Amino acid sequence: MKIVIAGGGFGGLRLARLLNNRPGYDVVLIERFNYHQFQPLFYQVATAGLDASNISFPLRKVFQKSKNVRIRLATILQVDTQQKLVITDRGNISYDLLVVATGAGTNFFGNQSLAEHALSMKTTVEALQIRHRLMENFELAVTETDPAKLSRLMNIVIVGGGPTGVEVSGAIADMKKYVLPKDYPELDFSRMNIYLVEGTERVLAAMSRGSSGRALRYLNKLGVRVLTNSQVVNYNGTTLELKDQDPIPTATVIWAAGIKGHIPSGFDKTSIRRGNRLAVNEWNQVTGLQDVYAIGDVAAMQSDAFPNGHPQVAPAAIQQAENLAIILEKLRRGENHLQPFKYRDKGAMATVGRNLAVVEMPKPQLTFGGFPAWLVWMALHLMLILGVKNRLFVFLNWLYNYLTYDQSLRLIFKEFSHPTSATRRVEER
């Protein structure tokens, strides 16, 4: 049976690894990047604490000795569910069974001005772009004499008070506290404001009120200005307009306020649910299609407990991949009793800054914060990163950053040409 897995994120990669070298399966894994991305640490790439390579694992390396898994670095243009074809920019790939594991991207909820000017952080490359923007704005600030422009360059707004928004706000606040004033002695950092804008009444709204309040205290302690019940209206690249509140002058808006599923073209509108997710049954089979499954962020398995589908987090994607691997094996053997997916809540956590985090565990039910939570957060993320080498390098970077109070990767790797080489290139003496 030829199985095509679209996407090498947590769900797609787990499924491909479970099917790796299993007789009876030919697997093609399609991914637009040539590496698996460890999304939970994007914010540390963005804030110069980790290298992009530390959280990226070459997909071909995972399957180097595989007899049945092939990688295709390609962008999916369309799925033809009639012909059973995935149409990509690098040719068509036929399937007996398709697993859509394409994840989710940034959701600007229809606001074109934000889509154009705000920064999102849903890929490693986007995280690097945020890092570059942060660094470049301070470089520009050094020679800026107009106070209004200076405010724009130094102010930073993060929209969205979920874990990503909280984590990136806290990391930038740590940079402001420990690194930036040393790097830019010419700048007055009392002018730099970090805003976290949240639409609901509290940050980390998916966690308990206790954790939420704790995170808020940590953020306040770090000097982050948290604006709750705040609606973003418009952003033109220089001023962020909020509903019923003063506008904020800023050249940097990081958008972490929403995601939506990356559904390839070709699916019937009736199978698309809220948040652009594919409706699936309890075996992750896409509604109305016999040979197409969807797992992870892009799948919406609706139930009484989860009317909008499961939380769009790594454990849900991984668990669905694991259940689907069992289902596929049973189908291959012609068995009928297929076990429905059952989500095991692993709890939630978010780190706010140096020594500061919040953790909620379901079994045993346990909520805690501060330094112990921060240690648990780090240990867990180290365990989850793919590859011994990445794990070692992340650990060493963290150790270095912790001991030196220094996010050391303040590097702008951007393409641009030297004027003399551009203009003089061919008029050689």
Next chain:
Amino acid sequence: MKIVIAGGGFGGLRLARLLNNRPGYDVVLIERFNYHQFQPLFYQVATAGLDASNISFPLRKVFQKSKNVRIRLATILQVDTQQKLVITDRGNISYDLLVVATGAGTNFFGNQSLAEHALSMKTTVEALQIRHRLMENFELAVTETDPAKLSRLMNIVIVGGGPTGVEVSGAIADMKKYVLPKDYPELDFSRMNIYLVEGTERVLAAMSRGSSGRALRYLNKLGVRVLTNSQVVNYNGTTLELKDQDPIPTATVIWAAGIKGHIPSGFDKTSIRRGNRLAVNEWNQVTGLQDVYAIGDVAAMQSDAFPNGHPQVAPAAIQQAENLAIILEKLRRGENHLQPFKYRDKGAMATVGRNLAVVEMPKPQLTFGGFPAWLVWMALHLMLILGVKNRLFVFLNWLYNYLTYDQSLRLIFKEFSHPTSATRRVEER
């Protein structure tokens, strides 16, 4: 006295560090990148053995506690030697004394076709671009059915048999031997040819015939096809034409055949020497200008021993910076006896591949190769890299690569958009 140093390479950075916190000097260091680049290891970034960050050191970090050194991240547009102004894309900077340490870039010797289609490797970003190209071509090759196109995608040509050309050829040959066939089991690597094209009669022409012959043997052993006395005529992106030899079908030409000084606009043509270098006297003072000095690759101090100026290598730049620091101090004190620059030859070395290198030392005169030379090469480069952390990470990467026979950083970090996010961005449900 306000000293402007243009360029944060080996020469400019050394001079800035020597003047750091010395009373009587206000120093502005202008650099287009926000980091110092360790050029000798660009080829390992290009061949996925090292991370770009491993060989890059944030300039602001070097001068965090400095009382008198300021960094300006800027591109120099022109030097006005009359008004004593450096005109940059981020404003004008006046000087009492200017030190031009802008280094050198790629020299295509007037061949427009090569300038357009060949890859150069004179910046960290260019090294990353080579890495991306190498990886992407193999990804394209996987689905390529046309044999002619397949040859183009798999063949790689390096032009220039100096240390850079030899090193990058050897590193790619190591990849072909140890990594690529495992990553791309679908490809037939007997189709992949690595050519090293050299214009003179031997590789490493600046070294002895012994070292040159040794390097050639190593290259042959690794399967690199070395073409000496070969002139490149034209390259259209798909076929490299050579004078009196068969053309080579290839999508990848790495140009390491020549460099030329990065002289900012504004200098008199009469002061420009062969290779686009500024003529300087024995104190590194630019001909005809009282207040302008030049050091390193961009400076040509002509003498009987060095009719075209000193070798364009890091030790020459560093030694000139050191001598200039002494001269500046003497000038500040009003002393007259200024010591002329004297070049101390530190020898030459090049690594070819795993366990293979050649070393030539002048005092005691010693020439050797193989594993001992490879160890000496590594130890010396480790010592020269700026920063304890970079040194550790380079060492760990080397150790990892050596033990696992694996250049592990086969990652393509390139900007591009997901079709669903690009097209669906604003039509949100």
